[in-house]
Amino acid sequence: MATITQEKIGPLHEKLSIKLDKTDYLPGFEKSLKEYSKKASIPGFRPGKVPAGLIKKMYGPSLFMDEVLRSVDKEVVNYLDTNKVNIFAQPLPLENDMSKLDVSNPSDYDFHFEIGLKPDFKMQDLAKLDITGYNIDITDEMVNEEVERLQNRYGNMTDKEAVDADDNVLNVTFTETDAAGNLVEDGIKKDNSLLVKYFAPAVRTALNGKKTGDSISIKLGEAFGEKELEFIAQDLGLDKEDAATRDKTFQLEITKVGLLEKKELNEEFFNQLYPAGDVKTEEDFKAKVKDEIYQYWAAQSRNQIHDQLFHKLVDDTKIEFPETFLKNWLTTQNSQPQEGEDQQPAKTPEQIEAEMPSFLNQLKWTLITEKIITDNSIQVAPDEIRNFAKQQLFQYMGGAMGMTEDQPWVNDYIERMMKDRKYVEDAYNRLQSQKVFEWAETRVKPKATSIKAEEFAKMVSEHQHHHH
Structure with a gap:
């Protein structure tokens, strides 16, 4: 009988x-030999008639090792489970x-393992x-800007021959150049659609009278104001806070001019956006828009x-x-490729040492969430995963008109997702993490602080930049 000691x-x-006593593994080894002799296919012998001695000579060493290691593994697992070693x-x-x-020469064998204990x-x-709980101020200006954005988004576009006003819409292609105006090899190239009024005054003047096919050269920091530069830089894959971004130069080719x-x-437009029919007047519309802006910023808060x-x-x-x-464990994991991945060069001890602080922080968060989940019996039911899949589908389809939950193809999609092990695991983890934060929210007592939307967005951006 096997004995295990822990030090x-x-x-x-x-x-x-x-x-490991030989009586722990010999019965299993002999059984494996018999089973193998029944199914072994060796030229010159009929199936099941291969002499036991030949089977043992040919396959005995590997079957012997397999059975010994299987017995060791079984004993270790049983010991850890019985003694509740976490x-x-x-x-x-x-x-x-x-x-x-x-x-x-079967004998008694000694095996040794190292284990890392989970801490209390x-x-x-x-x-x-x-x-701190941030209350974002929802101003009339924010509401009016969103109303105008919706009017523009659902508006009608007509072609124009040339640029003649700030409310003209330009389809343009940004192509990166050097300071001398030469195209940068493998540089940024991106299509966009912009109102003329988004550009700085000097660029608006340069654009006046331009037609489809015409081009101008711009420097980002001079062509746009702070607010516009932020979303233009993001669209081009650049960091607005990087000083080099402002000095980037581009050739701006006009591919279409429109009005x-x-x-x-009016009520037709209100019903287009809100088919429920509960928005009748401009005041109703602005109240609805204001509520949606509030819901967005409340979620950000x-x-x-x-x-x-x-972080706390x-x-x-x-x-x-x-x-x-x-x-030691990271070293062994590092040397084994994950399923579907190519073998990567082993990390050096110095690399593992450098990565330890980040790894331990992730591990700490895992232990904290495990404790919250266990202590508060937080669970995710299969129906919640189904609903999650359904909501993801509806979001992906953009809330397509006429799409309802009881359509057969919707249920077929959800059932297919429920059979995808990786999808179910990812959905389970996301929902569980969400529930952990929802539970934590009921325990914290944030100090309410009012803040402007621009200041809040800047604070969040600087925080994310700092932690990346």
């Missing part, structure tokens, strides 16, 4: 020593000499965390609370880790 070799780092990852082999395994830790009192006739604010929660818990919760074991 400490470092902080939360222990050694398991397994003494570990990270899997036990790692230590000092095990496989050359001692001799099918001709105390959760912070969420009610005492210093969390946008804005939608009138909640995301900010979630972000603060994450990760940065301030004290958790010890078996770092030596985890480095």
Whole structure:
């Protein structure tokens, strides 16, 4: 009968020593030999009639090793389960000499493994965390800008021969050049659609009278104001905060000149946007738009609370880790390619050392969420995953008109997704994480602070930039 001993070799780092008696594996080995002899196909012998001695000579060593290792694995798993040893990852082999395994001379064998123990830790009192809840001011200007955006989005476009007003719409192609105006090889090239009024006054003057096919040269920092530069830079894949972005030069080719006739604010337009028919007047429309803007910024504010929660818990919760074991484990994982991936060069000890702080932060968050989930019995039901798949589908289809939940193809899609193991796992993790934050929200007591939308957006952008 196998015996297992456990001894400490470092902080939360222990050694398991397994003494395997030959009676633990021999019955299984002999059974494997018999089963193999029944199905072995060897030239000159009928199936099932191969002499046992030949089978043992040809396949015995590999079957012997397989059975010994299977027995060791079974004993270790049973020991950890029986003694409720809570570990990270899997036990790692230590000092095990496989050359001692001799099918001709079965014996007792010793095996050694290292394990990393999961730590106990105390959760912070969420009610005492210093969390700020941002109330974004929804101004009349924001409402009017959104109303105008919707009027433009659903408006009618007519072609024009040449640029003659600030409300002209230009389809343009941005092509990156150097300071001398020469095209940059493999540089940025991007189509866009812009109102003339988005450009700085000097560029508007240069555009006046231009027709389809005409081009001008621009420098981003001079061609746009701060607000416009932000979304133009983002569309071009550039960082607005990078000083080099402002100095980027482009050839701007006009591919079409148009005039946008804005939608009138009438009941026909209101019903187009809100088919329920509950918007009758311009005042109703603006109230609806204001509520949607409020809902958007309220969601952004909640995301900010979630972000603060994450950083407060990760940065301030004290958790010890078996770092030596985890480095050893990362080394073994690093040498094994993931399914479907090519073999990557092994990371050096220096690289693993450099990555440890980030890895331990991720691990800390995993332990914190596991504790919240366990202590509060947070679960995700299959119906919630089905509903998640349905909502994703509707969002992907853009809330297509006439699409309802009871259409057969919608249910077929959802059932197909429910059979996709990876999709179900990803959806489960996302929903579980969402529930963790929703639970945490009920415990925190954020300090309410009013803030302008521009200031809030800038704060979030700077925070994201800092953490990337």
